[in-house]
Amino acid sequence: xxxxxxxNLLPHEFFFGVFLFIQWLxxxxxxxxxxxxxLLYLGLLLANIFVxxxxxxxxTNFRWQVRLWFYPVAMNAVFFTMHSAVLxxxxxxxxxxxxxxxxxxxxLTLSARMQAITTPVLxxxxxxxxxxxxxYLMVSWFYYAWRGLPVLRQLFVGLFTIYxxxxxxxxxxxxxxxxxATGGEFTAPLTGWAITRLNALVxxxxxxxxxxxxxxxxxxxxxxxCFDRQHARWRHRxxxxxxxxxxxxxxxxxxxxxxxxxCGFALAAFALWVTQRWEDCATKNYAAxxxxxxxxxxxx
Numbered sequence: 207x208x209x210x211x212x213x214n215l216l217p218h219e220f221f222f223g224v225f226l227f228i229q230w231l232x233x234x235x236x237x238x239x240x241x242x243x244x245l246l247y248l249g250l251l252l253a254n255i256f257v258x259x260x261x262x263x264x265x266t267n268f269r270w271q272v273r274l275w276f277y278p279v280a281m282n283a284v285f286f287t288m289h290s291a292v293l294x295x296x297x298x299x300x301x302x303x304x305x306x307x308x309x310x311x312x313x314l315t316l317s318a319r320m321q322a323i324t325t326p327v328l329x330x331x332x333x334x335x336x337x338x339x340x341x342y343l344m345v346s347w348f349y350y351a352w353r354g355l356p357v358l359r360q361l362f363v364g365l366f367t368i369y370x371x372x373x374x375x376x377x378x379x380x381x382x383x384x385x386x387a388t389g390g391e392f393t394a395p396l397t398g399w400a401i402t403r404l405n406a407l408v409x410x411x412x413x414x415x416x417x418x419x420x421x422x423x424x425x426x427x428x429x430x431x432c433f434d435r436q437h438a439r440w441r442h443r444x445x446x447x448x449x450x451x452x453x454x455x456x457x458x459x460x461x462x463x464x465x466x467x468x469c470g471f472a473l474a475a476f477a478l479w480v481t482q483r484w485e486d487c488a489t490k491n492y493a494a495x496x497x498x499x500x501x502x503x504x505x506x
Contacts (some may be wrong), residue, residue: 368422
């Protein structure tokens with residue numbers, strides 16, 4: 207971690223930048239330098255380098271905000287174009303491989319095993335928990351932005367370390383999930399009411415078709431929950447039960463394999479370690495260059 211600190215890069219800038227570079231290089235080799243997706247990744251990589259250098263040349267609140275908020279923009283640009291980009295470099299999905307690990311452990315995919323507890327009420331509740339991921343993520347961005355630059359920077363270090371490594375996982379092991387690839391195992395339909403239908407609609411139109419391994423729903427929600435425990439206990443208490451429901455929903459709603467969930471939790475643990483290690487090593491270094499007016503607000 208010391209070499210990264212000496213380079214004045216934040217950990218997520220390194221991990222997300224490595225993902226952008228690897229995916230751009232793979233696209234160049236497989237589809238050509240002028241491919242539309244290759245140009246997108248090159249543009250994001252150059253923009254990533256520019257905002258870092260621009261902020262480092264003269265550190266102000268505005269430039270730090272641009273440096274940090276670049277990553278939500280880049281994350282969305284990558285996610286919603288990932289289907290075409292990934293299938294150009296990895297045309298075969300790995301659902302069979304992921305499902306085989308479930309079969310070795312459980313005889314069927316774990317999602318198929320969970321049919322025994324399927325009820326409309328449970329489906330509705332877990333669909334709500336699954337949908338809650340999106341407001342939980344976005345509200346977290348703005349809540350910690352209000353708390354001040356140092357804590358927002360700490361949040362983004364862990365969060366976009368997860369996205370950088372997780373997106374690399376999507377690109378190396380693309381898969382669609384049990385609900386698409388192993389439908390023959392399911393005999394009990396997932397019936398519910400309005401929230402169930404809304405969740406199914408969001409997933410059908412919001413998924414990029416390769417976003418399974420690792421489970422970023424598990425990784426991101428786990429990281430946020432642990433981050434809240436340290437920085438905003440009331441948020442941790444508020445989201446604890448829905449987050450547990452979300453983790454169950456990834457399997458119950460047939461979106462993920464067991465390996466996806468395990469690797470999602472492992473990725474969250476790694477991001478928490480990176481965040482804490484970075485803060486231990488770099489707080490003094492960055493505090494010296496951060497105006498006193500940008501110190502985090504005291505939590506009531």
